[in-house]
Amino acid sequence: MSAELTEIRWHARAGQGAVTAAKLVAEAALREDRYFQAMPEYGPERMGAPLKAFTRISDAPIEISNNIEHPDIVVVLDDTLLDSVDVTEGLAADGAVVVNSPSAPAAIRAQLGLGAGVAVATVDASAIALDTIKRDIPNTPIVGALVSVRPVVALDSVLAQLQATFGKKFAREIIDANLDSVRRAYQEVVYDA
Numbered sequence: 001m002s003a004e005l006t007e008i009r010w011h012a013r014a015g016q017g018a019v020t021a022a023k024l025v026a027e028a029a030l031r032e033d034r035y036f037q038a039m040p041e042y043g044p045e046r047m048g049a050p051l052k053a054f055t056r057i058s059d060a061p062i063e064i065s066n067n068i069e070h071p072d073i074v075v076v077l078d079d080t081l082l083d084s085v086d087v088t089e090g091l092a093a094d095g096a097v098v099v100n101s102p103s104a105p106a107a108i109r110a111q112l113g114l115g116a117g118v119a120v121a122t123v124d125a126s127a128i129a130l131d132t133i134k135r136d137i138p139n140t141p142i143v144g145a146l147v148s149v150r151p152v153v154a155l156d157s158v159l160a161q162l163q164a165t166f167g168k169k170f171a172r173e174i175i176d177a178n179l180d181s182v183r184r185a186y187q188e189v190v191y192d193a
Helices: 018-031 079-083 105-112 125-132 139-149 155-166 172-188
Strands: 005-013 035-041 050-058 073-076 096-100 119-123 190-192
Touching: 005 018, 005 079, 018 035, 018 050, 018 139, 018 155, 073 079, 073 139, 079 096, 079 105, 096 105, 096 139, 105 119, 105 190, 119 139, 125 139, 125 172, 139 155, 139 172, 155 172
Parallel strands: 005 073, 073 096, 096 119
Antiparallel strands: 005 050, 035 050, 119 190
């Protein structure tokens, strides 16, 4: 993974918060005085429909604006997509895959047919979300897992940005629950390189 430019592709279903997660990571990079892009790609705009979102983070200005076709990192918020979407399409040979799943990384590696060069990580972000925020919206915990596996931004930057973003629209109880979900996933993610 290059320190110059990191590209992340997010796979989810509408309503799981992937677009918010992509923006959260990008805005955390801004807190670190880095350059960023975050953008969604919608298909049919209905709850539960598959969608993609993209995040670019760089230490230098970003001069491209197309969708990410060769990501360094793939984040999957719904493991049911693994059977219907080629989430690893174009993934860098030394890339990483972070999946919201109770399965072990070895099981996901086998399911996706990934070689040893790709890091695979799993975290039960849905269970963490249900336990902390009381809703199956796995976006904030999966961000915690992402920055644990590949520290594209610092955990403290994510927590500060989450508080700033959510502080404008949610009660303190919801903000604290989301902060807890990020911290838990950061600790509970399991991965192999």
